[in-house]
Amino acid sequence: xxxxxxxxxxxxxxxxxxxxxxxxxxxxxxxxxxxxxxxxxxxxxxxxxxxxxxxxxxxxxxxxxxxxxxxxxxxxxxxxxxxxxxxxxxxxxxxxxxxxxxxxxxxxxxxxxxxxxxxxxxxxxxxxxxxxxxxxxxxxxxxxxxxxxxxxxxxxxxxxxxxxxxxxxxxxxxxxxxxxxxxxxxxxxxxxxxxxxxxxxxxxxxxxxxxxxxxxxxxxxxxxxxxxxxxxxxxxxxxxxxxxxxxxxxxxxxxxxxxxxxxxxxxxxxxxxxxxxxxxxxxxxxxxxxxxxxxxxxxxxxxxxxxxxxxxxxxxxxxxxxxxxxxxxxxxxxxxxxxxxxxxxxxxxxxxxxxxxxxxxxxxxxxxxxxxxxxxxxxxxxxxxxxxxxxxxxxxxxxxxxxxxxxxxxxxxxxxxxxxxxxxxxxxxx
Amino acid sequence: xxxxxxxxxxxxxxxxxxxxxxxxxxxxxxxxxxxxxxxxxxxxxxxxxxxxxxxxxxxxxxxxxxxxxxxxxxxxxxxxxxxxxxxxxxxxxxxxxxxxxxxxxxxxxxxxxxxxxxxxxxxxxxxxxxxxxxxxxxxxxxxxxxxxxxxxxxxxxxxxxxxxxxxxxxxxxxxxxxxxxxxxxxxxxxxxxxxxxxxxxxxxxxxxxxxxxxxxxxxxxxxxxxxxxxxxxxxxxxxxxxxxxxxxxxxxxxxxxx
Numbered sequence: 001x002x003x004x005x006x007x008x009x010x011x012x013x014x015x016x017x018x019x020x021x022x023x024x025x026x027x028x029x030x031x032x033x034x035x036x037x038x039x040x041x042x043x044x045x046x047x048x049x050x051x052x053x054x055x056x057x058x059x060x061x062x063x064x065x066x067x068x069x070x071x072x073x074x075x076x077x078x079x080x081x082x083x084x085x086x087x088x089x090x091x092x093x094x095x096x097x098x099x100x101x102x103x104x105x106x107x108x109x110x111x112x113x114x115x116x117x118x119x120x121x122x123x124x125x126x127x128x129x130x131x132x133x134x135x136x137x138x139x140x141x142x143x144x145x146x147x148x149x150x151x152x153x154x155x156x157x158x159x160x161x162x163x164x165x166x167x168x169x170x171x172x173x174x175x176x177x178x179x180x181x182x183x184x185x186x187x188x189x190x191x192x193x194x195x196x197x198x199x200x201x202x203x204x205x206x207x208x209x210x211x212x213x214x215x216x217x218x219x220x221x222x223x224x225x226x227x228x229x230x231x232x233x234x235x236x237x238x239x240x241x242x243x244x245x246x247x248x249x250x251x252x253x254x255x256x257x258x259x260x261x262x263x264x265x266x267x268x269x270x271x272x273x274x275x276x277x278x279x280x281x282x283x284x285x286x287x288x289x290x291x292x293x294x295x296x297x298x299x300x301x302x303x304x305x306x307x308x309x310x311x312x313x314x315x316x317x318x319x320x321x322x323x324x325x326x327x328x329x330x331x332x333x334x335x336x337x338x339x340x341x342x343x344x345x346x347x348x349x350x351x352x353x354x355x356x357x358x359x360x361x362x363x364x365x366x367x368x369x370x371x372x373x374x375x376x377x378x379x380x381x382x383x384x385x386x387x388x389x390x391x392x393x394x395x396x397x398x399x400x401x402x403x404x405x406x407x408x409x410x411x412x413x414x415x416x417x418x419x420x421x422x423x424x425x426x427x428x429x430x
Numbered sequence: 431x432x433x434x435x436x437x438x439x440x441x442x443x444x445x446x447x448x449x450x451x452x453x454x455x456x457x458x459x460x461x462x463x464x465x466x467x468x469x470x471x472x473x474x475x476x477x478x479x480x481x482x483x484x485x486x487x488x489x490x491x492x493x494x495x496x497x498x499x500x501x502x503x504x505x506x507x508x509x510x511x512x513x514x515x516x517x518x519x520x521x522x523x524x525x526x527x528x529x530x531x532x533x534x535x536x537x538x539x540x541x542x543x544x545x546x547x548x549x550x551x552x553x554x555x556x557x558x559x560x561x562x563x564x565x566x567x568x569x570x571x572x573x574x575x576x577x578x579x580x581x582x583x584x585x586x587x588x589x590x591x592x593x594x595x596x597x598x599x600x601x602x603x604x605x606x607x608x609x610x611x612x613x614x615x616x617x618x619x620x621x622x623x624x625x626x627x628x629x630x631x632x633x634x635x636x637x638x639x640x641x642x643x644x645x646x647x648x649x650x651x652x653x654x655x656x657x658x659x660x661x662x663x664x665x666x667x668x669x670x671x672x673x674x675x676x677x678x679x680x681x682x683x684x685x686x687x688x
Contacts (some may be wrong), residue, residue, distance in 0.1 A: 015472065044537070066568060125475065127467060138459070141458060145455040257539075
């Protein structure tokens with residue numbers, strides 16, 4: 001047991017998206033402070049969205065995050081279509097879901113193989129891992145490529161897709177154009193199942209979190225691109241009530257605002273989605289989860305890598321299902337005429353729930369914008385998790401404990417670029 | 431054996447351009463065999479000290495600390511290449527250059543005094559000499575591979591500085607502006623994407639920024655003939671390359687609807 005003051009500091013976190021640092025203060029064997037410091041410079045999206053036309057918003061919001069641009073487009077379409085009273089038809093909704101599956105596959109493969117697995121296997125990065133296990137890294141890259149193939153075929157581009165808009169798409173792909181994707185995805189499904197089996201062999205520290213969990217829930221399918229909100233405590237509410245439950249506040253050490261759910265810290269992301277919606281997974285994904293030893297819920301953040309692998313299986317299986325039943329949207333998109341109003345949108349970015357709210361004037365110009373990204377919601381839970389991990393492992397030396405803290409943060413696949421520039425709801429209500 | 435070293439740096443940005451390097455699924459391991467990735471925080475926790483043979487820089491300068499950091503990056507880099515609209519033109523966050531950053535800060539943050547930010551978002555070339563600027567929001571994967579390959583063997587990258595129209599014609603696409611009357615920035619936008627938008631019957635929205643010697647007045651007249659108001663024209667140029675010379679100073683040469 002240490003009786004001295006210790007300080008652990010990582011000035012630049014690696015293998016996360018964006019710029020963050022970590023500072024832990026320990027005094028006489030007690031963790032007195034645990035901070036995930038986000039110093040990513042703010043870019044002020046919510047400020048410069050004011051005055052923009054409703055039809056150009058989602059091209060702009062996709063630029064918040066290069067890792068999950070579809071999430072930023074999808075929550076945006078939904079909120080603007082909600083404000084304008086437009087509902088897209090089922091074929092368009094399915095094509096959007098297919099596009100979003102591509103982002104899940106690509107982002108999850110990136111995180112599992114290139115960012116997270118090196119932690120479990122003791123490598124600094126996937127390049128070093130590839131020196132000894134080239135086949136493993138190649139499998140991960142093939143999976144990632146399959147996700148990007150969907151994004152390119154349906155969205156026109158893997159990063160910041162160009163074929164999407166409020167009301168639908170500019171041009172919908174033909175059935176023949178989707179056929180080669182199905183071939184690639186069938187191989188990817190084998191790779192994804194092998195991935196689940198592989199990550200299950202990793203060693204996982206024991207940790208059970210009791211945070212409240214928040215995820216999107218859809219009445220008929222594992223929620224990705226749309227739905228209502230649900231908590232692990234049994235609460236359920238529509239996207240329009242998000243602001244009544246979730247409040248963001250600013251803390252000094254971060255350019256990301258911190259969020260609380262009914263006054264409590266909470267968690268979004270794979271653990272929340274799986275624990276709330278696992279019964280809706282497809283049979284092949286449920287089977288993979290059972291074989292990996294997952295129950296109907298999972299609250300160990302280190303095991304989130306297994307949940308991501310199971311969700312990758314699901315996203316591929318679901319993409320194949322959508323392609324098999326594909327009905328080409330005709331027309332590719334519907335007009336979304338401007339009207340004054342407020343709209344809300346929620347979707348599940350690979351790393352967690354993403355909420356958008358827009359207030360439009362009668363000409364469709366944005367009067368105010370609110371964007372609550374997953375990492376801002378998760379930051380208080382991540383810091384709480386850091387406190388527990390450090391408290392339980394004080395006997396480790398500084399280097400080992402610091403490495404464990406970095407792993408703890410990477411468990412959440414934080415996307416720091418997109419967390420750093422968001423509006424306080426109390427300011428919005430002025 | 432002297433293996434060249436590669437460093438990747440991030441300033442204010444979305445991470446998408448450096449992700450493009452990881453999106454080279456078929457080439458990534460081959461690249462890693464030809465050079466040593468010495469500093470790439472998004473991908474590796476192993477960091478080697480400089481100097482570096484080639485630095486790829488993503489993002490724009492928006493804080494005083496970053497204005498200093500880019501000088502250190504330059505000092506450690508034999509070749510410095512900027513990747514993407516943020517690094518080459520200030521990015522979408524350069525919209526603050528035309529607004530009131532104090533107001534921006536107080537719209538987003540309840541305690542704006544905690545937030546360290548400059549009044550402008552500027553390109554890397556406004557701070558240090560840059561050896562090559564790769565355009566795009568995001569950059570194109572094939573062009574990135576071409577630039578890395580070129581610098582590895584010490585030749586000039588083969589990156590055409592013509593317009594998107596040249597790529598559109600080469601792809602055999604029907605002109606969306608002529609055939610459908612759809613407003614399109616292709617005639618003034620730097621080539622590189624492969625005419626992605628016209629291929630889905632959408633007008634180009636200029637994410638690669640202005641081409642060299644673009645004829646803005648002629649295009650703006652055509653945009654008006656397609657039915658765009660002056661306000662709509664102003665908006666369409668005020669996105670990811672809003673501060674790029676060529677787009678930013680178009681107002682001086684603006685012409686009325688004809």
